[in-house]
Amino acid sequence: MKHSISPDIHNAAFNHLNLNYTYIAFDVKENEFRAAVRGLKALGAAGFNVTIPYKQKVVRFLDKLADDAKTIKAVNTVVIDKDRMFGYNTDVLGVIKALMPYKDMLSGCEALILGAGGGASAAALALARLGCNHVTFVSRTPSKARRLASFLRRRLKISVKGFGLSTSNLSAIAKDYNVIINATPVGMWPNSSHSLLKKEQIRSGSVVMDMVYNPPETMLLKEAKLAGAICVSGLDMLIFQAAESFKLWTSLEPPIEVMKSAAIEAIGRFV
Ligand code: NAP
Numbered sequence: 001m002k003h004s005i006s007p008d009i010h011n012a013a014f015n016h017l018n019l020n021y022t023y024i025a026f027d028v029k030e031n032e033f034r035a036a037v038r039g040l041k042a043l044g045a046a047g048f049n050v051t052i053p054y055k056q057k058v059v060r061f062l063d064k065l066a067d068d069a070k071t072i073k074a075v076n077t078v079v080i081d082k083d084r085m086f087g088y089n090t091d092v093l094g095v096i097k098a099l100m101p102y103k104d105m106l107s108g109c110e111a112l113i114l115g116a117g118g119g120a121s122a123a124a125l126a127l128a129r130l131g132c133n134h135v136t137f138v139s140r141t142p143s144k145a146r147r148l149a150s151f152l153r154r155r156l157k158i159s160v161k162g163f164g165l166s167t168s169n170l171s172a173i174a175k176d177y178n179v180i181i182n183a184t185p186v187g188m189w190p191n192s193s194h195s196l197l198k199k200e201q202i203r204s205g206s207v208v209m210d211m212v213y214n215p216p217e218t219m220l221l222k223e224a225k226l227a228g229a230i231c232v233s234g235l236d237m238l239i240f241q242a243a244e245s246f247k248l249w250t251s252l253e254p255p256i257e258v259m260k261s262a263a264i265e266a267i268g269r270f271v
Contacts, residue, residue: 004025006025007024009242009262010245012262013255017252021046021250033054046079047079051076055074061085062087068092068122071155076118091118093241094237095123095181098233098236098240102230103130105207106131110132110178111132111135112179113136113137114181114182115138115182116139116183120137120183123183127179127181128157134159135159135160140164144162171201174202178207179207179208180208182196182209194219195222199224204228208232209233210232213235213237213238213263218233235260239259
């Protein structure tokens with residue numbers, strides 16, 4: 001967890017509001033995951049976040065799932081309340097809130113999602129809720145994209161396709177879409193010079209969001225800006241999803257600006 005900046009974000013918010021909570025990140029081995037979840041419950045923790053590879057695996061330990069988590073069968077936030085554990089997916093609201101300023105452009109849109117993991121499914125549900133008509137997943141592993149597409153087609157009630165990603169097919173199709181979301185780690189620090197798309201492959205006036213938040217302006221967003229697209233940083237999503245988790249754990253309004261400043265300061269450590 002040495003790259004997680006969630007402790008910085010949440011602890012800044014707890015300190016700002018003088019709350020007696022602390023957020024600690026742990027690396028948990030796969031064969032210890034069950035024990036880790038039980039341990040948190042036994043210790044009386046208020047809740048926890050899970051990230052890859054545990055967003056699906058945690059579901060079996062939970063007593064109840066919120067609708068978004070149920071729809072995409074993935075949980076990133078758990079609330080522990082009187083011995084019961086409730087699962088939520090705040091990534092979905094994180095994407096919705098990050099894209100909200102462009103809501104009018106998203107109604108009826110055709111979206112391309114790069115990746116077919118947990119972030120990609122959260123993005124697809126968010127886009128469906130924002131009125132998007134069609135989502136295409138492209139993934140390095142073609143079977144993953146096809147499997148995710150057929151899983152979500154029935155659940156999202158919009159048109160969903162999935163196929164394998166290659167440089168040549170991406171450059172041929174990317175301009176057909178007016179929304180593009182990167183849900184792969186490509187471009188993440190320290191590989192900050194990488195991007196799956198170049199400016200020539202991005203439609204002017206389209207909305208391009210990168211889930212990667214470190215750096216806040218990724219190479220993909222730099223290319224998108226040059227192409228005349230509207231750029232949405234993964235940092236916005238990160239803060240909004242963290243704010244939703246904070247609300248679930250504390251029932252208080254999150255201090256968004258404090259959380260964002262803490263995130264920017266923490267990202268500065270990596271440069
Ligand atoms: P995931 O479940 O592991 O999925 C990652 C996807 O990216 C998979 O489809 C994977 O393909 C693909 N991929 C990995 N490396 C690639 C490469 N070099 N080239 C092309 N495709 C590649 O991960 P996730 O949870 O969806 O997260 C994806 C990214 O979003 C991460 O960078 C994560 O930090 C970010 N994220 C950000 C937020 C936020 O709040 N901003 C929230 C969630 C996730 P294969 O399966 O074929 O390897």
